[in-house]
Amino acid sequence: MTLILGxxxxxxxxxxxxxxxxxxxxAHRVAGQEADHAPYxxxxxxxxxxxxxxxxxxxxxxVLADAGKSLADVDxxxxxxxxxxxxxxxxxxxxxxxxxxxxxxPLIAVxxxxxxxxxxxxxxxxLEFPYLLLLVSGGHCQLLLVQGVGAYxxxxxxxxxxxxxxxxxxxxxxxxxxxxxxxxxRVAKDGDPKAVPFPRPLVGSAEPHFSxxxxxxxxxxAVASGQHRTPDLAASFQQAVVDCLIDRSRIALAACPEAxxxxxxxxxxxxxAIRTALTDLAARHDKxxxxxxxxxxxxxxxxxxxxxxxxxxxxxTDSLDIPARPRWPLDPDAEAVRGAGVKA
Numbered sequence: 077m078t079l080i081l082g083x084x085x086x087x088x089x090x091x092x093x094x095x096x097x098x099x100x101x102x103a104h105r106v107a108g109q110e111a112d113h114a115p116y117x118x119x120x121x122x123x124x125x126x127x128x129x130x131x132x133x134x135x136x137x138x139v140l141a142d143a144g145k146s147l148a149d150v151d152x153x154x155x156x157x158x159x160x161x162x163x164x165x166x167x168x169x170x171x172x173x174x175x176x177x178x179x180x181x182p183l184i185a186v187x188x189x190x191x192x193x194x195x196x197x198x199x200x201x202x203l204e205f206p207y208l209l210l211l212v213s214g215g216h217c218q219l220l221l222v223q224g225v226g227a228y229x230x231x232x233x234x235x236x237x238x239x240x241x242x243x244x245x246x247x248x249x250x251x252x253x254x255x256x257x258x259x260x261x262r263v264a265k266d267g268d269p270k271a272v273p274f275p276r277p278l279v280g281s282a283e284p285h286f287s288x289x290x291x292x293x294x295x296x297x298a299v300a301s302g303q304h305r306t307p308d309l310a311a312s313f314q315q316a317v318v319d320c321l322i323d324r325s326r327i328a329l330a331a332c333p334e335a336x337x338x339x340x341x342x343x344x345x346x347x348x349a350i351r352t353a354l355t356d357l358a359a360r361h362d363k364x365x366x367x368x369x370x371x372x373x374x375x376x377x378x379x380x381x382x383x384x385x386x387x388x389x390x391x392x393t394d395s396l397d398i399p400a401r402p403r404w405p406l407d408p409d410a411e412a413v414r415g416a417g418v419k420a
Contacts, residue, residue, distance in 0.1 A: 078151040078388060081139070081175070082381025083132065086110075086160025086188045087214070087323040090131040092139045093377030094150070095254045097385050099198055103354045107131045110255060117248045117316055117377030125163030132171050139377070147179045151209045152393065154384025158401030159186035159215070173396050182393040184384040188375075189406050192341040194386055195379035199368045207366070208335040210325055210354065211333055212255075213342035214240030217286045219328040220406060221335065230407035231328045236289035239317055240344045245292050246313050249299045250306050260310045261347050267311030272304050279323040284331075285413055291316055310419040318353045325354065329361045337364040346373040396411035 077097050084091040093104035110125050113119050122282055140146060155172025158220065168190035176183040190260050192211055197203050206223045210232075217239045219232040237245075240257060247256025252263060274294050298304055304312075329338060338358040344350065345367055358365035372379060387393075 078385060079145070079149060080184070080381045080384040080388060080409055081147075081153050082377040082384055083136070083137070083152045083153070083155040083168045083172050084188070084191070084375055084377045085128040085164045086131060086158070087164060087375060088124045088127075089375040090135060091127050091375060091377035092132070092135045092144045094139055094145060094310070094383045095198070095378055095381035095385060097381070097389065098099060099201055099377050102145070102267050104376060105135050105142070106376055107135055114254050118244060119161070121161045121163055125167055126144060128164050128167040130165060133286065133358070134174070136171070141142045150179070150181060152182040152184050152384060152388050153179075154184040154186050154380050154387075156188045156380055158188065158404040159189055160402065162182055162400060162402040165358060166401070169400045172302040178394060181375040182388070183396060183398070184387050184392065184393040185398045186240055186270075186383045186387070187382050187404050188228070188380075189404070190214060191379040191383045193220065193228065193406065194225070194383045195281060195341055195368045195372050196339045196366045197380040197386070198319070198378065198379035199372055200366050203366050204336050204337070206335055207337045207339050208328055208363075209331045210321065210338075210345075211342050212239050212321065212340065212344040212350075214244065214344075214381065217288070217341065219284070219325065221332055225390050226392065230405070232284040232286060232324055233413055234286040234288065236287050237292060239288055239321065240288070240342075242288040242317065242345065244293050246310070249295055250309060252310075257344060257347060260314060261349065263304045263307050264311040264314045264349070267305065267307030268311070269311040269315035271308035271372060272298050274298070274312050276316055276319045276323070281319055283329050284324060286320060288317070288320070291320075300379050314347070314349055316374045318349055321350060321351050322357050325357055327356070335363065337366050339366045340366060341373060343374045346370045363372045
């Protein structure tokens with residue numbers, strides 16, 4: 077049995093966790109920054125990085141104390157090395173390097189997206205490779221065939237904005253505050269999802285990719301018109317996102333009969349309407365549906381520790397000179413997609 081300390085600081089969550097190779101989470105803590113960023117309606121990178129500097133070391137100390145462990149008991153240090161806001165990524169990675177060097181432990185540089193991709197295996201030990209993954213978060217919206225640790229085949233990506241970005245922008249337009257996703261979902265419960273005829277970009281097309289920029293623009297116009305109730309706008313927007321995710325996932329499921337399950341991960345996967353629709357889609361394709369617990373969908377140290385545990389078991393460790401990366405695709409060999417740029 078191995079024990080991995082995981083550090084996460086890629087955006088606005090400062091997190092650490094201790095996870096062992098038996099999938100037991102011995103301790104985990106997350107310090108959110110909602111109050112720091114709320115006045116701006118979104119994450120300010122410089123503020124996020126400073127908050128990570130202030131909070132990461134105390135959180136690591138508390139996690140070790142919570143588990144009754146010391147750094148000497150840890151077998152390896154796993155830290156997010158990208159992708160993400162580069163200032164925050166550097167804080168976590170440099171902290172991980174310092175701890176690894178001081179304790180004489182191996183360092184595991186974890187791709188934040190791999191943390192999300194493998195987190196369902198932390199929650200469900202029956203989940204076997206390969207599986208089809210819908211990775212839907214604030215900065216990414218992708219469909220991937222997860223073939224194994226470090227082995228990913230990208231089937232689709234967003235050609236412009238991610239679903240999470242669209243949620244945050246809509247929340248800001250509607251004056252719902254930050255973070256946007258939970259706020260939109262909460263207000264949408266009192267609205268009519270058919271009230272506003274928002275577009276469903278790419279739905280019905282043979283192209284497998286996602287697009288949400290047009291939907292965002294439609295929300296801007298609908299809000300400016302002043303003709304709709306806020307709950308109806310929120311519900312109609314949310315339903316449009318659901319329809320896009322379902323249509324694109326349907327194409328991927330048909331293309332991957334070898335997938336053992338249909339899996340969702342990432343912060344947007346905490347949305348209840350999205351989970352319900354994905355569950356129904358998986359059932360129609362006769363696939364098990366797997367989703368991590370809600371707290372494991374958002375950024376956290378446990379998913380980084382577990383990804384580190386999986387990589388450590390595969391003999392994958394990193395040198396202390398490994399760089400932080402603002403961009404780091406899971407499938408670097410995937411073909412470039414029109415309009416996607418660095419988000420591909």
